[in-house]
Amino acid sequence: MLKFYFNGSPNPTKVALFLEESGLDYEAVPIDARRGQQFDPDYVALNPNAKVPAVDDDGTVVFDSNGILLYLAEKTGQFLPPASQRGELISWLMFVATGIGPYFGQAVHFRNFVPEDRDGSYGNERYQFEAARHYGIADARLAKQQWMVGDTYSIVDMALWGWARMMPMVMGDEHWAEFPNVKRLVDDISARPAAERAVALKDKFDFKANWDNDARRHMFKHMNIAAG
Secondary structure, eight states: OEEEEEOSSHHHHHHHHHHHHHTOOEEEEEOOGGGTGGGSHHHHHHOTTOOSOEEEETTEEEESHHHHHHHHHHHHTOSOOOGGGHHHHHHHHHHIIIIIHHHHHHHHHHHHSOGGGTTTOHHHHHHHHHHHHHHHHHHHHHHHSSSSBTTBOOHHHHHHHHHHTTHHHHTOGGGGGGOHHHHHHHHHHHTSHHHHHHHHGGGGSOOOOOOOHHHHHHHOHHHHHHHO
16 A cells, blocks of 8 residues: 655645545555654655655655656546646646745745744745745636646646645735635635545644744754754
8 A cells, every 4th residue: 555654734735635636545654844753764764855745655665745746647647637738737847846845935934934034034035026926927827727737637736736725824815815816726626525635634643733942953954053
């Protein structure tokens, strides 16, 4: 059975969405980042990047959420557009992988976890700008069609949903009005039973909820290096 190493953050949640949509049998293996479990030697041997998610499909290991989505889609033949649109699929999936995910993650960091530097800080301004720019690109795409790749609900939409639904953390809830087409996609996917199950998956496990010094030590190792 496929093992799915996950927590409740955006990247694992979009993989959980695929697993719930596809009906694949899987075992959910919790990796609690605030307890530092992503640095356990056994997990690092599986995923050298020491991030979540990862999957172990009977010995085939895949890490990076977007790589996992592509692997599972090709394995099952599900949630892929017609072959004639493969170029669009790859392009937009990489847009999420190299743009949406990294920039939104940094936007969340500077907006929510560096409060002493938030007002007027270069980092916060840069990543808020880039988050808005990426939301805008996706919004313009979705103004012309229902889904990111033509008429087909695909892994690109799942990948976008994973991060786009985090608007309150990325930029602030008040910014939804600027990106109505992304909001439509997020609402449409979030209303699906599979999405509800994907979001609720974390609630079956005892993930650490508070941000104490130990959690910060595990999550923000650069601060430990600077302090040392």
